[in-house]
Amino acid sequence: MRVLGVNAVFHDPAAALVIDGEVVAAAEEERFSRRKHGKRPVPFSAWEQPAGAAAWCLERAGLTPADLDLVGFSYDPSLVLPADEMGLDDPWDHLRTEFARRAPGFLADALPGLDPSRVTFLPHHVAHAASAGLAVGDRSCSVLVCDGRGEAHSHLAGRYRDGVLEPLASQRLPHSLGLMYEELTAHLGFLRSSDEYKVMALASYGKPRHLDFLRERVRATGDGGFVTEWIDWTDLAPPLAAGGEWTEAHADLAASVQRRLEEVLLDLAGWLHERTGDRTLAMAGGTALNCVANTVLARRGPFEKVWVQPAAGDAGTALGAALHLAAAGGEPAWTMTGADLGRGFGDGEIEEALRRARVPYDRPADVAEAAAEVLAGDGIVAWFQGRSEYGPRALGHRSLLAHPGRRANLERLNDVKGREQFRPVAPMVRLDRAAEIFERGPVPSPYMLFVHDVAPHWQDRIPAVVHVDGTARVQTVDPGVEPLVARLLDAFERRTGLPVLVNTSLNTAGRPMVDDVRDALECFGSTPVDLLAIGPFTVRR
Numbered sequence: 001m002r003v004l005g006v007n008a009v010f011h012d013p014a015a016a017l018v019i020d021g022e023v024v025a026a027a028e029e030e031r032f033s034r035r036k037h038g039k040r041p042v043p044f045s046a047w048e049q050p051a052g053a054a055a056w057c058l059e060r061a062g063l064t065p066a067d068l069d070l071v072g073f074s075y076d077p078s079l080v081l082p083a084d085e086m087g088l089d090d091p092w093d094h095l096r097t098e099f100a101r102r103a104p105g106f107l108a109d110a111l112p113g114l115d116p117s118r119v120t121f122l123p124h125h126v127a128h129a130a131s132a133g134l135a136v137g138d139r140s141c142s143v144l145v146c147d148g149r150g151e152a153h154s155h156l157a158g159r160y161r162d163g164v165l166e167p168l169a170s171q172r173l174p175h176s177l178g179l180m181y182e183e184l185t186a187h188l189g190f191l192r193s194s195d196e197y198k199v200m201a202l203a204s205y206g207k208p209r210h211l212d213f214l215r216e217r218v219r220a221t222g223d224g225g226f227v228t229e230w231i232d233w234t235d236l237a238p239p240l241a242a243g244g245e246w247t248e249a250h251a252d253l254a255a256s257v258q259r260r261l262e263e264v265l266l267d268l269a270g271w272l273h274e275r276t277g278d279r280t281l282a283m284a285g286g287t288a289l290n291c292v293a294n295t296v297l298a299r300r301g302p303f304e305k306v307w308v309q310p311a312a313g314d315a316g317t318a319l320g321a322a323l324h325l326a327a328a329g330g331e332p333a334w335t336m337t338g339a340d341l342g343r344g345f346g347d348g349e350i351e352e353a354l355r356r357a358r359v360p361y362d363r364p365a366d367v368a369e370a371a372a373e374v375l376a377g378d379g380i381v382a383w384f385q386g387r388s389e390y391g392p393r394a395l396g397h398r399s400l401l402a403h404p405g406r407r408a409n410l411e412r413l414n415d416v417k418g419r420e421q422f423r424p425v426a427p428m429v430r431l432d433r434a435a436e437i438f439e440r441g442p443v444p445s446p447y448m449l450f451v452h453d454v455a456p457h458w459q460d461r462i463p464a465v466v467h468v469d470g471t472a473r474v475q476t477v478d479p480g481v482e483p484l485v486a487r488l489l490d491a492f493e494r495r496t497g498l499p500v501l502v503n504t505s506l507n508t509a510g511r512p513m514v515d516d517v518r519d520a521l522e523c524f525g526s527t528p529v530d531l532l533a534i535g536p537f538t539v540r541r
């Protein structure tokens with residue numbers, strides 16, 4: 001069975017293709033359109049479909065739209081209530097619903113030959129749940145979804161048994177942990193539905209001095225749900241304009257909301273575990289991209305294992321929609337072993353692009369050794385290898401790499417990317433070396449979705465990746481899964497004695513992650529990067 005999953009209604013439009021139970025391709029539209037997050041989550045954009053991502057998924061498999069058996073659309077307009085009944089202040093929400101109803105026709109226009117009758121609407125949070133619960137590899141697991149909103153809810157808790165979801169609780173709007181965090185994001189001068197990770201980073205600089213107040217306003221209800229009452233953020237810290245200078249008051253507010261989010265998620269996970277007794281909790285939804293909260297659940301929650309799908313935001317619902325329909329059709333279970341589900345390019349394609357661009361290039365005996373030499377000399381390397389990552393994290397396929405032993409490299413990389421200086425960069429480390437350097441966090445951690453304490457005797461050795469609170473958002477590298485990246489780490493350690501590299505996404509602020517060869521050359525040409533390692537080739541400054 002050939003199933004295409006589509007996410008389109010809010011933000012991060014994406015497509016994923018499942019054939020006979022196997023995920024063949026998954027990609028976000030932003031990588032094709034070069035618009036960050038694909039589009040803004042406003043009702044007027046809900047008609048737009050991930051035409052580029054969907055067409056590429058079909059091309060990857062050698063299919064035409066007419067070859068598809070089913071298309072899963074990760075939003076069910078029949079479940080939406082009028083905005084005022086949901087407690088939402090959005091006079092145009094009905095337009096979003098109308099565009100969703102017409103999605104089969106919009107998709108047929110975007111993918112000529114597609115039969116609109118093959119499009120099936122799926123509840124948004126069911127698609128989120130499937131993206132994690134049907135990918136984790138455990139046939140029996142609990143699943144927790146939290147985000148801004150779906151059709152009329154903001155949360156789902158349930159369990160999977162042999163590929164079938166049993167919902168156990170959900171929270172009706174307007175109560176939403178995700179919307180609460182989005183509102184704080186906007187109050188702090190960041191872009192909502194985009195920059196929530198900046199609030200998480202800022203929280204590390206503050207103290208949760210508003211926690212008692214927030215415990216009154218935001219609380220679990222003991223039945224699997226929660227309440228988020230209205231908060232006047234201005235009473236707690238003055239609003240910030242975009243690009244404004246934050247103060248201790250803003251950091252304290254971010255720390256308070258972050259801590260309260262963690263506490264409520266712990267309550268929800270505890271309630272769920274009491275009813276399922278499962279060993280594994282699979283998580284999705286935009287809130288699951290909060291790696292600090294994920295770590296609290298892993299450390300203090302009742303589940304032995306917490307697994308987060310790397311495209312946990314709305315993009316991942318395309319994957320979930322396809323997996324859900326495949327499972328319902330009796331297709332075999334699939335286990336995610338890596339996020340490299342996007343575009344890749346053969347050596348010949350890359351070399352032809354380099355020749356066409358008329359840039360001088362070399363083909364060293366080993367690109368990993370060549371890159372390690374530059375990194376050991378404190379150069380910055382743009383690393384473009386294999387298929388691109390699905391989700392917002394660079395995981396060694398579209399990465400900017402640097403020396404972790406130079407404290408100044410944090411500021412240097414933030415300058416290269418045009419980012420705020422309070423934001424951290426992350427380390428990558430071989431899986432078998434992780435436990436000696438990074439403590440109190442889940443291992444393995446291949447998707448950079450948890451934080452670890454950096455061991456005291458390592459903090460001065462790798463200062464560029466140590467956040468202000470002594471933590472790091474770690475990516476562990478399994479040589480059996482990522483042999484080239486592991487070889488790069490080995491080559492760097494032989495030269496420096498450090499088994500860690502700085503890893504951040506290959507892009508600049510406000511731009512999507514680099515995806516194809518042209519993107520890589522444009523990024524390399526416009527930033528002070530010393531080496532582009534692209535396939536087996538190198539391009540030097």
